[in-house]
Amino acid sequence: MSQTIQDLPGTGPAPQTGPGAGARPDAKSNNPGLFRMLLRDKFASAGAVILLLVLLTAAFGPMLMGDLATRQNLLFANKAPFNPANGWEYFLGSDSLGRSVLARLVVATRTTLAVAVPAVAVAMVIGSLWGVWAGYHRGWRENVSMRVADVIMSFPSLLLAVVVLYVFSPSAANIVLILALTRIPIYLRTARAESAELQSRTFVDAARTFGARPNAIIRRHVIPVVTPTILTLATLEFCYVMLAESSLSFLGIGIQPPDASWGLLVSQGRQYLQTAWWLSIFPGLAIVITAISANMLAAWLRIATDPAQRWRLALPGRRKLIVRLKAKESK
Amino acid sequence: SVANSDNAAGAGAAASDTLRVVLQQEPPTLEPCEANLTSTGVVDRSTVTEPLVERNPTSGELEPKLATGWKATGDKEWTFTLREGVTFHDGSGFTAEDAAATIERAVNSDLGCNVEGYVFGDDDLEVQAVNDTTLKVTTKQPDPILPLRISFLEVVPAETSATEKVREPVGTGPYQLESWDAGQKITLAAYDGYWGEKPAYAKAEYQWRSEGSVRAAMVTSGEADIAMGLSPEDNIGELGVPYPNNETVALRMHNDKAPFTDIRVRQAVNYAIDKESIVASLYGGRDKAAAQLVPAGVVGHNESLQPWPFDLEKAKQLVAEAKADGVDTSAQISLIVRTAQFPKIQELGQVIQEQLTQAGLNVKLKMLETSQHLKYQVRPFVEDEGALLHMTQHGNQAGDAAFTVDQYMLTDGAQSAFGTPELDAMIKKANAATGDGRQQAFEEIFAHQNEDVVQFAHIAHQTGMIGKAAGVDYTPNSSSGDELRLAEIKPAQ
Amino acid sequence: MTALLDRTVADRPAALEVRDVVKTFHVSRSASGNNRLRALDGINLSVGRGETLGLVGESGCGKSTLARTLMLLEKPDSGSVTFDGQDPFSLKGKDLLSWRRRVQMVFQDPFASLNARMTAGDIISEPWATHRGLHRTSREREARLAELLQLVGLRASDARKSPQEFSGGQRQRIGIARALALNPELIILDEPVSALDLSVQAQVLNLLNDLQQQLGVSYIFISHDLSVVRHVTDRVAVMYLGRIIETGTTEDVFERPLHPYTAALMSASPKLDPAARPAERIVLKGELPSPLDPPSGCRFRTRCWKAQDICAAEAPRKRTAAEAGRTVLPMPALRRPGLPVEHLAECHFPLAVPAGPDAARE
Amino acid sequence: MLSYLRKRIISSALPLLVVIVGVFALARLTGNPASLYLPLNATEQMRADFTARHGLDQPLLVQMADYFGGVLQLDFGTSLRTGESAATMALRAFPATLQLAATTMVLAILLAVIVGSWAALKPNGIADRISSFVSMAAASIPDFWLAIVGIWIFAITLGWVPTSGVTGAAAWVLPIGTLVMRPFGALVQVVRGAMVSALSEPYIKLARSKGASQTRVVTHHALRNASAPALTVAGDLTVGLVNGAVVVETIFGWPGIGKLMIDSILQRDFAVLQACVLLTAVAIFVLNIVIDLLYALLDPRVRPASAVSRARKARPAPAPVETAPANA
């Protein structure tokens, strides 16, 4: 039903807010800006703002913190947070070497993103292009690709991690490499499924009838349609990658000190849980809040980028779903 | 709740006659000839199996176990008198044959026992069971500490395969192996035919958890009576019992690459590290700042050596001097640290890195897992890496400095980066010495290392910690981490 | 009528010739263990220049498959297709591209055949991204786009809108404009109006008609709406389960169907005008058999009220109206070599008299 | 059915082989285990002996041939660390993991279905917001942290459950409570999405037109239709669990395959590692077949006999296992 609803006049995405907007919509305003749609969804906006903050922190935070994150003071170890007497640097307390938890959190933001973002980006680009290609051509290309995905999926990723991180070094770049490699199948499968479905669509057939080459069709018709799905997926994967990185830290093969990532901070702080809870709670919160924000944004993005669902977001405020009629007045 | 009451009931019942111990990891095997591996030895030694001679960890004296006496009966020959009336868990009697077979098996066979290389070096021993209670051991070279070495060998019946390792040993100890639920627990039962005093607990149960906080929690929640290998952060509270564990942490400097080619830089490292603060802040004041590789109680420990003072200015000055003389003090130094080797090692690594950086050196911290770390720890060392600063944790289980200096200070010692001919000569002399002369000779070696060689920057003599439930009476000693003598553990009065 | 036929067919040779085209799909195994679905089973067709050929038949009988095969979207197992003497399946590279220009298609579903993420202008000018030589400068392209939009009755400003903003009829016009972008000589129209409302349908049919008059293109017009087919086509081919069972001029087929299936089809389609309704309607029994397991012999026999034993045993050959016992009006203009405009049907027992009350329900 | 199985085995055998070969080669990339197993001052000779004794001096291909030769005779090698048969060790550890995985998934699916359906009844309603918040949080808390907090609160402070171990039902609470979070979080989202779209399908309206109550509509008509996407994701999540819940097994001393695998990696115990991988790969293979069968059970359209009708749709139904998971 949603298909037809969308296609019927009067229900398409419309710009005018408020009832009774009478003028015929012009072409442009009929697609309300993504940004304005975002503003309408409180939760998604909050998510976006938080993610933006995280990004800004990663970009500029370390600069502001100077050497605060590495400055040790063994005599000032494990000081509790929220004590104004300690100065703003220690607002979130100090760690076991007397470093500012706040500063370390800020610096870790950059490392965390420096791992998660490239890992997601690399996996996304490779996986989705590959998947789109495989799905478009079908046949053996599709089969081989899916088998490769199977292999990667059932490969013990931990072994891969250990090998790469031991044989080479546990550098951020290698962690990115592993996380990217192991997550490629996710995109590959999604993109393949979508692309296989798309290649049988009529508008793709139409493009074939004028002799467009496969790559041109993929570029023009498949990629733009697959992109929103992939982006949504990538947002979710971002959370997964953050968690995976923290698990690696727990096993001692993640980011290595003196670098710090949120996962590593949680992992290191876990033994102080009962003596200095702030060491693991704050970075843990950072992970959870970022993940929830990303999820919120992804949920919104999923709808906002789907032309068949976008109208949901544009609906005016909630009303009672069923307006019960008043009992008929006596005739 | 139901779970609660179940749990409490279970705990109560078990506490009466079962001693529950939680270890860091499952023993890979209980093969007695591997008993110098901590995780194997902690179960085997003096509990399931017993040696001929046992070293008292507190006094350092050798005490009779399955041998009642021993003496040097020649330049290279030792004679042991064995205890009578001892039976193995399988009921067979213990004789000199068994003792001889044990030595043959561990030292002279191709079994590839860990203990062989660790304690005996390359040379084979000649053993002879003179009669049921007399054993004669002959060495290739004179060996004044042979009985000490023999104390590492856990006696097994002569029938034990000399070509295959056994996972489940038959010993003479106070407890015998009852069952081993791989992955879950090992259960021991008191051996009725034990020659000595009957142990206080009828049963013992070992479990293992790799997270220290979980081990501690098991003691606090009443699920275990003894938890091994805790650290101060594990929140064990009153139930934590610290003990000196013979382990010493030090940094080994490889002098083959700048800036460690210059002794002044090596001295600077010693000055730059604030050992007292580290001990006070990271280890709650329980550890002791170290001036040498062996702690007090080990033969050869030099009481008069003082830890290097913390003097950052001096360190900077030394570095500057070296630099002035053309040493590349800005060359990168890799600080090699093994992940999770001992509590707070990660923090320690970071502190040292930071302090050496303060002194003007360029240090990069490298955290490695065991197998990788081994490439840096023992010869042949990794070559293409720049200057190496290796964090070593050395535990002298034997109580004699010979075991330390052979490994760590000889020019070609397995864990020695370099040495000097002088030092080599001193070591050779000390190894052959006995009595006070021996003590003297080793003391000189340690002093010499600090003055003229400076391969090591010593950090601390460590303190271990076990968790002990209130219902248990046990005082850990320096060897508790390697051999937890269950027979010494009693219910609290 | 004759005058019209003269104009469209009479003095031109066939542009498109389809000979014995067979197309099999591999599908998952059916209950009877067959996994080869014969969607087209020996199709013969020809279309003249400027002519409109209607293709009617029930859903699933293979109309779209034929259209797709002609557009090279499917490769036939056997048989030949020639357009202007060229076999498109043997063409490569440039030749193929130039062939593509000459034959275009308008798809059944105006909603699905337009990429919702592109604007109308992008959609219509998309073919030029492949055929770069056609309009070299962007000025030329814009001018041509405006022209096309005007031709199909859209405003120039509509180029910036996206498909969702158009009504069904307007979308179908965009599809037509896209097909026209390459100046084709033959357009295959796969149910171009079946998704449209009546009032819009009339607009589109008028448009198609005007284009043909202005540009002289040929159409293959696929539809199952008989009133529409009757209105727009010169000749009709009736398909049933992958075969063409009857062909002839529109008037012949509609007024004097030979094949019982055609007769049933005509009779079943509802009529607005009470006078045009058959007094007794032929309501077919049973369903269209599965194309995976078509009946032996004559495919229609399972639903045919005239079926006899021979129908199961033997596939019927083509019979002309005359063979069926009809008096055929001489139409000399149509008797051109190579153009099978005779009225032919594949049936053992073609209807001698146009279907009437007697023919209905046995 | 048989032909399906045959196809399935053929198409999965090769990946399986690739996985094993890959593990074999990768493991050997981590270096010679000799130094781990020999005394610190072992001589070159001893190392060489050790290496030769375990065949590690052979070219990789020879080693591989040996290994596969052994596998064909059901000899999976012996553990360097314990001297036990690698197969025995892997087989012993696997049930523990399987029990954990199965219980976790059953619980996660159950909870997710309840919460997800509840949320889907009113998209964007308050219940929906709460459940999405909770599920996202559940899915994004680092598990090791959760485990330790769980021990602290429930085992130490409250004393309700044992801290760890495998004895007694109470011991399952914390590991499963920790493990269930991520699958639960992921599944709630999937179930919710699938339920929202199932509830807007025409057959729901049809059911209502017959006078069916809300409960009947949800449990009878929507849920089963919504189960396919959830099943796909649940399958992927189960694969993750079968591969070993390393972190949870490590913390709770759960003697499972994940812990065994990581230990054998750290100890360079190649034979055991290979046995573990082989076992889990086969298990995943079986799991995928089970999931396929479940698909067919839940949705008659994907049963083999539906060939005819599917042919009419002209598009081969995508193989269910290969559809994309929503979020893992």
Next chain:
Amino acid sequence: MTSTAETSAGRTAACPVVLRVEGLDVDIRTPAGTVRAVSNAGFEARAGQTLALLGESGCGKSMTAKAVAGLLDPVAHVAGGSAELEGRDLLRMTPKQRRKVAGAELGIVFQDALTALNPVYPVGVQLGEAFRIHHGASAARAREQAVQLMRRVGIPEPESRVNAYPHQFSGGMRQRILIAMAVALSPRLLIADEPTTALDVTVQAQIMDLLRSLREEGDMAVVLITHDLAVVAEEADDVVVMYAGTVAEQGPVGQVFANPRHPYTKGLLESVPVDAERGSSLASIPGSPPELKNIPAGCVYQDRCPLAQAVCRQERPVLREVAPGRRAACHFSDSLATASTLEEIQP
């Protein structure tokens, strides 16, 4: 089946009204605000007769039907009016009351036959569901009933096919099953929303046959929704022509088609390519229906109407009786009655 104006008029008077809809308004929430999808719709369906709701896509036919059946999408709600099923107002029932009526007294066949059946249950189970819900029948009993129903709607071998799944049936068969489901409990009213739009003509004829016989058998009132003029002409007794959510015209089919009183009806009738010569141009209605959010004040048809005058832009024509039994909503419906072409009416 041919129904002429005379016979239907005669019958109409005799048959009791089953459904009476009056002043039905349906609102939809859209991004542009709330819009009225159905405005002031009213009609009567009589027992044993077929009432056709005719109109272009999107004019509100289904919306009207769903409002009556209480199955509107969440975004839509009834804003006013009444719909009395044998005297009880469906729109004012509690959900519980309505569930009692649904299926038992009011059957509905949905527009998208191919997707309306639940794909995961055998058709027998779905057919029997009504018996289980309303009569508390056992599974076995419901199954028996299902078999009978299938036989009644002409599905061959019902005993073996009762366990088959929807996808194993062709479109026509599925439509029959849907119809069977709707008439399972012999309701008083059957609403059939475009029951044949997706089907071929030969199948359409079969389905129409079936509906006709069921109607006669059970003396049901049938509301047939379609946009096919020919189907209306053949099947219905009365017709309601809808345009942009409003009723343009209504009355007995014969009269309305023979003599339309609304320019829209007239335009529709003329755009049927029925008698037009091959190649000749069809009369078509220019433009397209207004979007719901842009419904003009005044007459909804003004933008496309050749008759549109100033009055049409200001005043919305009310639906009024233009002849006995006929109503139309046009300012000029009286002039239409006499004029033979639209041009003649130009004032």
